[in-house]
Amino acid sequence: MPVPKSDTAASRTLLRDQVTNSIRAAIIDGTLEPGERLHDESLIEWLGVSRTPIREALASLANEGLIEMAANRYTRVALPHPDEVLDALRTLGVLVGGIVRLTVPVMTKKQVDTTAKRLNGEIERLQAGGTARIVLTVGGAYDSWLQLCPNPILVETARKVISGLAYKLRVETIGDLIPVEHLLEYYPVFRDAVTAGDPIAAELAIETIHMLDRRTPTGA
Numbered sequence: 001m002p003v004p005k006s007d008t009a010a011s012r013t014l015l016r017d018q019v020t021n022s023i024r025a026a027i028i029d030g031t032l033e034p035g036e037r038l039h040d041e042s043l044i045e046w047l048g049v050s051r052t053p054i055r056e057a058l059a060s061l062a063n064e065g066l067i068e069m070a071a072n073r074y075t076r077v078a079l080p081h082p083d084e085v086l087d088a089l090r091t092l093g094v095l096v097g098g099i100v101r102l103t104v105p106v107m108t109k110k111q112v113d114t115t116a117k118r119l120n121g122e123i124e125r126l127q128a129g130g131t132a133r134i135v136l137t138v139g140g141a142y143d144s145w146l147q148l149c150p151n152p153i154l155v156e157t158a159r160k161v162i163s164g165l166a167y168k169l170r171v172e173t174i175g176d177l178i179p180v181e182h183l184l185e186y187y188p189v190f191r192d193a194v195t196a197g198d199p200i201a202a203e204l205a206i207e208t209i210h211m212l213d214r215r216t217p218t219g220a
Helices: 009-029 039-049 051-064 082-106 109-127 138-148 152-159 162-167 180-198 197-208
Strands: 065-068 075-076
Touching: 009 039, 009 138, 009 162, 039 051, 039 082, 051 065, 082 109, 082 138, 082 152, 082 162, 082 180, 082 197, 138 162, 152 162, 152 197, 180 197
Parallel strands: none
Antiparallel strands: 065 075
């Protein structure tokens, strides 16, 4: 017997994904602020969909770490906590370092030139008074590498967590953890490794940017 054909489930999944993407984008760009309460009725009015895809989207974003939910109490945009920043930063370093290592060897000259130009722009922003909170963002430092990565399984896996991890960096004290001087020292190292087509040096540079110190401890 042939499997019945129906696009109902696919349509429902697509709608949920659209809602998820819309709410995620609003959190990342600051339209929805940290700690802001989210009410189904307001989201339904804003997005023009039913309650079901709203609830599915919120549950998915909670798994990403962008939403906090407490049954019968609240659903709100997550509040980044200073004590989570270092762990989130180092996790990003490991994840993005692997992505960079796989991506650099297969980049075209155009992609290398575009990436170098973007990194030069980020260096200029740092020189003009920017901080880690400005340059280490989903839309800049991370999403661009996801778009270039040749490993679809890694990209799919990374997309499930990278927004929530980068969101945890949005604390005022991040400048104390990642001084601008540190970024100004290693961003050029990272850029030069990418330009030279050296995946190992690029991976090590991105890990160093994310405070992953590979030096052997004294006495080890």
